Amino acid sequence: MKQIPSVDTGFQIWWQLMRPHTLTAAFVPVFLGTALALKYTELHVFLFLAMLIASLLIQTATNMFNEYFDYKRGLDTEESIGIGGAIVRNGVKPKTVLNMAFLFFAIALLLGVFICSVTTWWIGLIGVICMAVGYLYTGGPLPIAYTPFGELASGFLMGGVIIYISFYIQTGFISNAVISFSIPIVLLIGAINLANNIRDRVGDKEAGRKTIAILIGHNRAVILLVALFMIAYLWVFILFFSVYSSFLLYLTYLSIPKAIKAVNGFKGKKNPIEMMPAMKLTAQTNTMYGFLLSIGLCLSYLF
Template identity: 30%
Template sequence: MRNRLLNFVSPLVLLIVWEALVVSGVLDRRFFPAPSEILTRLVELLDDGTMVTATVVTLRRMAVGFILALIPALLIGVMMGINRTARLLFAPLVSALYPVPKIALVPMVVILFGIGEESKYAIIVISVFFLVALNTMAGVLNVDEKYFEIARNNGAAGWDLVWTVAIPAALPSILTGINLGLGFSLTVIVGTELLLPQGGLGALLWQSYQIYDIATIFAALIVVAILGWGFNAIMLEIERQLIPWRMAETRPARSRTLEEEPRMRRFVRTWWLAVRPFSFTASVTPVVLGSVLAAYDGYWSWLLFVITLVGSVSIHAGANLINDYYDWKKGTDTPDSLGPNRALQDGMLTHRQVFWGGVFCFALGSVLGIYLVATRGLFILWLGIFSVLAGWFYTAGPAAFAYTGLGEIVVFIFMGPVMVLGSYYVMAQNVSWNVVLISLPVGLLVSAILHANNMRDIDDDLANNKRTLANIFGRKASRWEYYLLVGGSYVVLVLLVLMNIAPWFMLLALLTLPAAFKLIQTATLYETPARLNGLVRGTAKLHERFGWLMIAGALAAIVAEVV
């Protein structure tokens, strides 16, 4: 407590001396308003909404740009840390571009993206990406090799090494990079708003400078300082919760009993497990595909893309939680089930917590959807309503889709055509039947994931009176359905390309054919749940890779048109 109080001593002394110097006339009030005057001005700006509006605009730009930079920076940073080839390819470029003053890039960014929101997002992405990527790489490189050896001796390989060794051990460096990136992104966006004054705290500073409103300048600077301090405090608390051993190293050694897992870390881990984030590729892939197809047709907005993506993932998370709740309530999921929803089965969360968690996720997705409806039209409203109803009644109610043999059909419709067309419509505000047709391969493969799951659980589902196409058709016919879903996705894609509906570059997805053949072989040879559990995971990976290769093909087509 004493240390925390000491943190306020120097700012308090500065304010008192400043006030005294202004009152005594030593400092000219025209250039240095008294702190009391600045505080009064800040309250006025908050009351009339000027400061709140400017702060929200700055935070929105900062959040969008930071998220767009963070994910690829973490991925590339980890790749550079664990893979020598990736390090040789990317590290020199990243290291060379990192020292370049990011504000100096504003003219080039404006030339490329114009003076709108996209240029501001781009500046933040450029500023944050290199900082986070280099810190992540450094953290992974500093991991002791013996930890990797221990993991390999216990059967870990490939991505297992990344998730179980590289990322946890490098977490201090990763969080440091994120913390620095947050502060840097705030600095850069305020500076960019000064140069391109179109709302935000930077624009408020520029406008105040033009009319010589010094009190407002200081008030805006105070808000920027508070935001920076707040981000740093939040990151320090996250660091304290997620990597408590690092904080322990800075404290005097003392005898203590084994402490419980920090509350925040336990909370995050439990809900992370409950919402099943590994399944989010089933919603992320079609949203990105639809958005990229809109970009191919000349329509794009980063803000709408992020809102659509987060909203879709929120609805997906809500559907996962509600489905787990009703499967548990109906006795379908038990502690012996092979399914992934262990948070409820293992007692980490109560059934009421899971239910209300699902309601919260649906509510979050709906709030974001309301913004899209307000800006893009009623078509999004109807898609959103039907999507929420489909997610809720997938397992809820006496005639739930998953219990009446309609699961694959519902998943095909809503995680194929509806999501792809919906994300396309958000950008373009028109319905394209070509987009619906291009979504069919993705819809077929996401249905194949569910069907593989139902093939694995065929006996348990029958015992619990859960009717799926797998147990309605029987084992032999259900295999043929799996062949049709997987094989049909490739046939449809080739036909779409031959009919000039999809760009030729989308044939990149055919690179996944060897993996598809292996999965078909697994479905043919094995019947036990343990063996078919691998079929579920493999089909999910196939859907992800197939979809992202289609996306890569669409991006390649965009580049080809520009060139």
């Protein structure tokens, strides 16, 4: 198949391959888990940085596996919308993408060894499970991305487990509060996955996928996205009245306009390229919400 010339060169190609709009699912949970830990302990900078970099590497490697396996299964073509495009449009060899993903996994594993040496080796087991899920998301005989469980897997592992680990390596324990604070991030990271699946619904259906967006249809999937946003914002009330009564938690509401724009960007849209801005706005909502929640927590410790 003839390659369509691309205006992307060098760093742009690899940056797009990393799919930067998805990396919010990696760094927001680390920031929030660490912010929650600061109530109980001083910041262990090197543990924080190791966890942050490892999470980003695992997410980036997962994106590269996604690109590689979607290409191998014929899902990605030169005309596909919203993918990194390194293989089908920029001419990067598939093997190079796969090897780069494994290299990122290896570096993340080394960082995990450092974290385990300071904390507990049980963290290593959890980390390996997270990496296995990252690979199996689009790899293996039955990729998770081809099932209705993609949102659940990404939301729980990235929004839940990463927050718990980030908190634990700083404090040495897990509290009910950290579990409660993880709920909205689980929902919002699941929303990122759902937004991606809404955009790709038609093409994914032709490829044999059975995502939630495919099973319930475009309109109901958008309603589900609205529900995830609403629960995430209503959850702040639960946190305020049951876990941590600081009005600074309501800083998260500054991100509501992003969520509204994301939803409106999906309504009445059928063409994938028309839904690209809405998908990015969904990721930006998670970023703003998570950062504002973390900032609110840190500021509350000062008063």
